[in-house]
Amino acid sequence: xxxxxxxxxxxxxxxxxxxxxxxxxxxxxxxxxxxxxxxxxxxxxxxxxxxxxxxxxxxxxxxxxxxxxxxxxxxxxxxxxxxxxxxxxxxxxxxxxxxxxxxxxxxxxxxxxxxxxxxxxxxxxxxxxxxxxxxxxxxxxxxxxxxxxxxxxxxxxxxxxxxxxxxxxxxxxxxxxxxx
Numbered sequence: 001x002x003x004x005x006x007x008x009x010x011x012x013x014x015x016x017x018x019x020x021x022x023x024x025x026x027x028x029x030x031x032x033x034x035x036x037x038x039x040x041x042x043x044x045x046x047x048x049x050x051x052x053x054x055x056x057x058x059x060x061x062x063x064x065x066x067x068x069x070x071x072x073x074x075x076x077x078x079x080x081x082x083x084x085x086x087x088x089x090x091x092x093x094x095x096x097x098x099x100x101x102x103x104x105x106x107x108x109x110x111x112x113x114x115x116x117x118x119x120x121x122x123x124x125x126x127x128x129x130x131x132x133x134x135x136x137x138x139x140x141x142x143x144x145x146x147x148x149x150x151x152x153x154x155x156x157x158x159x160x161x162x163x164x165x166x167x168x169x170x171x172x173x174x175x176x177x178x179x180x
């Protein structure tokens with residue numbers, strides 16, 4: 001009987017974790033830096049005032065951060081370790097969870113070239129950091145190659161997770177059309 005209740009408990013944890021994984025539509029909208037679906041709301045974050053701070057948190061230097069409400073959102077470095085800032089937490093980029101159905105881990109994040117926004121749909125609301133795929137993504141046909149990091153915001157049960165995705169926007173749009 002204990003085993004049965006333990007399995008129910010584990011199932012509830014898995015469902016909770018899955019509930020906070022961004023939907024494919026939210027990720028494609030984040031990568032695109034615009035809403036690509038009627039079910040997704042993409043909203044740019046205010047980047048008019050950018051902050052930086054040495055020894056910001058845990059020895060990390062905040063290279064770039066903005067304030068959305070009362071929460072700092074940005075990018076920090078400590079030596080070779082890079083991290084995304086959300087609130088009073090640092091999320092190391094090397095530990096980001098790659099989202100299924102997208103290419104491997106994004107290239108290096110240049111916070112000044114990134115689009116900072118939120119995406120929201122039935123899966124939740126997420127900070128969205130979308131940026132060109134390395135130096136290749138800044139000219140010619142490579143402009144369609146983008147990378148993104150997403151973090152669930154608002155009240156959530158359990159720890160926040162930094163997600164990553166990379167993809168070619170044309171291919172993702174084509175796949176979306178085939179899934180209808």
